[in-house]
Amino acid sequence: MSDDVIKPGRPRVFDRLLDAIEKVGNKLPDPAVLFLLALGLTWIGSWLLAGTRVEVPKAGGGAELLEVQNQLSGKALVTLLTRMVREFVTFPPLGVVLVAMLGLGVADRSGFISAGLKRLLSFTPRSLLTPMTIAVGLLSLVAVDAGYVLVIPLGGVIFYAAGRHPIAGIAAAFAAVSGGFCANYLPTALDTILAGLTETGARIVNPAYTVNPLCNYGFTIASAVLIILLGWFITDQIVEPRLRRLPVDGDPNDMPKMEALSAREAKALLAGVVTLGVGLVVLVLVCLPGASPFRDADGQLTARGAPLMDSIVPIILLLFISPGIVYGYVAGTFQSHRDVVQAMTRTMNTMGHYLVMAFCAAMFIYAFNTSNLGRLVAVTGANVLSGLGMPSGVTICGLILVCAGVNLLMGSASAKWTLLAPIFVPMLMQLGIAPELTQAAYRIGDSTTNIITPLMPYFPLIVTFTQKYHRGTGIGTLISVMLPYSVGFMVAWTLFLLAFWGLGLPLGLGGVYTYPAG
Numbered sequence: 001m002s003d004d005v006i007k008p009g010r011p012r013v014f015d016r017l018l019d020a021i022e023k024v025g026n027k028l029p030d031p032a033v034l035f036l037l038a039l040g041l042t043w044i045g046s047w048l049l050a051g052t053r054v055e056v057p058k059a060g061g062g063a064e065l066l067e068v069q070n071q072l073s074g075k076a077l078v079t080l081l082t083r084m085v086r087e088f089v090t091f092p093p094l095g096v097v098l099v100a101m102l103g104l105g106v107a108d109r110s111g112f113i114s115a116g117l118k119r120l121l122s123f124t125p126r127s128l129l130t131p132m133t134i135a136v137g138l139l140s141l142v143a144v145d146a147g148y149v150l151v152i153p154l155g156g157v158i159f160y161a162a163g164r165h166p167i168a169g170i171a172a173a174f175a176a177v178s179g180g181f182c183a184n185y186l187p188t189a190l191d192t193i194l195a196g197l198t199e200t201g202a203r204i205v206n207p208a209y210t211v212n213p214l215c216n217y218g219f220t221i222a223s224a225v226l227i228i229l230l231g232w233f234i235t236d237q238i239v240e241p242r243l244r245r246l247p248v249d250g251d252p253n254d255m256p257k258m259e260a261l262s263a264r265e266a267k268a269l270l271a272g273v274v275t276l277g278v279g280l281v282v283l284v285l286v287c288l289p290g291a292s293p294f295r296d297a298d299g300q301l302t303a304r305g306a307p308l309m310d311s312i313v314p315i316i317l318l319l320f321i322s323p324g325i326v327y328g329y330v331a332g333t334f335q336s337h338r339d340v341v342q343a344m345t346r347t348m349n350t351m352g353h354y355l356v357m358a359f360c361a362a363m364f365i366y367a368f369n370t371s372n373l374g375r376l377v378a379v380t381g382a383n384v385l386s387g388l389g390m391p392s393g394v395t396i397c398g399l400i401l402v403c404a405g406v407n408l409l410m411g412s413a414s415a416k417w418t419l420l421a422p423i424f425v426p427m428l429m430q431l432g433i434a435p436e437l438t439q440a441a442y443r444i445g446d447s448t449t450n451i452i453t454p455l456m457p458y459f460p461l462i463v464t465f466t467q468k469y470h471r472g473t474g475i476g477t478l479i480s481v482m483l484p485y486s487v488g489f490m491v492a493w494t495l496f497l498l499a500f501w502g503l504g505l506p507l508g509l510g511g512v513y514t515y516p517a518g
Contacts, residue, residue: 105347110328137176201425403445
């Protein structure tokens with residue numbers, strides 16, 4: 001059965017557009033090479049513009065005059081060699097990502113996260129299958145890959161078992177895991193990655209600026225509710241009715257099964273959840289006293305620089321590693337401390353490509369910052385935008401569209417923001433828009449087009465999942481199924497951010513809307 005079954009009369013120009021996007025995207029080099037190319041462009045640009053002066057506003061008022069520094073000079077190249085190791089090991093996202101992944105890796109590889117997701121999906125009534133699938137998909141983002149390899153196929157299984165179209169379950173889970181990638185009610189490693197990159201971009205304008213890893217947490221919690229409700233409506237009212245034209249003609253013997261937790265796994269899950277609960281209670285009790293060591297000199301817990309805020313990543317490590325270890329020992333997936341260490345080791349093995357990318361990115365950002373090209377671009381761009389006289393809200397909408405477009409060709413959230421943050425964050429700071437708001441806008445653009453690009457690494461896997469139920473499913477079929485989510489999420493989520501801003505609701509811990517904060 002062809003893709004046209006569910007999309008009669010689909011314009012062929014749309015097919016050609018998708019083919020063109022796929023062709024261009026496939027020609028892009030690896031993100032690590034992109035950073036090296038950006039480094040080369042920075043060298044050439046700094047050589048051509050060497051001596052160009054730019055007036056940059058100072059954080060405390062007034063302005064300073066800076067010159068573009070030639071990064072191809074002998075002195076600059078030698079300085080890069082002497083600072084290369086230091087710039088890599090102090091690259092803001094590097095340490096926080098590795099530390100957070102140690103805890104998440106233990107919780108994931110012990111089976112604790114998988115067991116929790118299965119339990120959540122197993123007792124849901126048929127009428128609430130869609131919102132629960134989406135809610136669990138968002139929750140699975142804590143473990144990144146768990147959503148793709150567990151929740152999405154399980155979405156098809158539970159919909160099929162309930163007599164609903166299984167591809168609708170896959171679509172709902174895919175929309176949550178990938179289309180709602182930046183909406184969550186629990187902190188994830190992505191929070192620390194993006195905050196580190198945003199802080200790096202902000203320091204082009206203000207070297208003392210810091211960004212809290214949870215600066216968007218209030219917005220992401222509220223966004224999770226939005227994605228659940230909107231995804232529920234799109235699945236039940238738009239996607240599943242159209243999918244009824246697709247027969248379920250897959251091989252029944254090839255369809256995945258929804259296996260219940262064994263008695264031992266259920267006992268281990270309970271022990272892990274209790275351990276997590278105890279950890280949260282202890283954290284609250286330690287933070288409550290006025291003399292808590294987690295408070296700053298003014299007694300604040302959530303102010304920038306407060307010990308609690310500086311400890312977010314180690315706290316995430318402890319809160320996930322503890323129940324992971326408990327679950328592992330009770331369930332039998334861990335037999336000794338060597339298994340725990342092995343779980344951490346295997347998690348770090350998966351970070352090899354990230355380390356290569358981080359090294360190349362660190363070199364690019366060092367040269368970009370040292371050359372003062374970032375400030376030149378920021379000030380020039382801000383002057384152009386100011387001259388256009390566009391409202392700040394229109395500027396934010398434009399940023400979301402740009403990020404969504406880039407996302408069609410470049411899948412990695414951290415890779416895109418590493419390239420875009422040094423440009424957009426300082427540029428919008430010059431217009432009075434805070435880095436935290438710029439980051440929130442980026443998150444929307446980075447999420448909503450994941451589900452319609454064949455270049456997303458897991459896209460072929462999702463096609464394979466759907467082919468278990470309908471053999472004729474192809475890339476075009478899946479894109480057409482996911483397009484309503486992509487458009488709906490982008491429009492509604494953008495309006496939601498503007499409403500958040502207009503009402504002055506807190507973005508998160510230390511998150512502000514204007515720069516300087518007012």
